[in-house]
Amino acid sequence: MIDKTYSLKTKKTVTIRNLNRDDVSLSHSFFQSIPESKKKYFRSDVTNVGHLEERCLEAEKGGIVRRIALMSGTIVADASLAIDLDAWKKSWLNL
Secondary structure, three states: OOOEEEEOOOOOEEEEEEOOHHHHHHHHHHHHOOOHHHHOOOOOOOOOHHHHHHHHHHHHHOOEEEEEEEEOOEEEEEEEEEOOOOHHHHHHHOO
């Protein structure tokens, strides 16, 4: 994905781009800023730096699409989509 920058009504800009290995520190800060009461909804421990490094590497390999939104150099949103490249084959074979 090519980085895309959008202008908001507030005149601020937000950039959407792929997560990469250089984002570990930014990602850690983002997840640390989320209240403890909300962290229980995460599937994995995104406050663990080692785990964040793995997430970034997985994203670079392409099996999982991970996007971040940045404002003023700070991550303000994180999204992921797990892509099982063989899922369509399994579905097709079961018909």
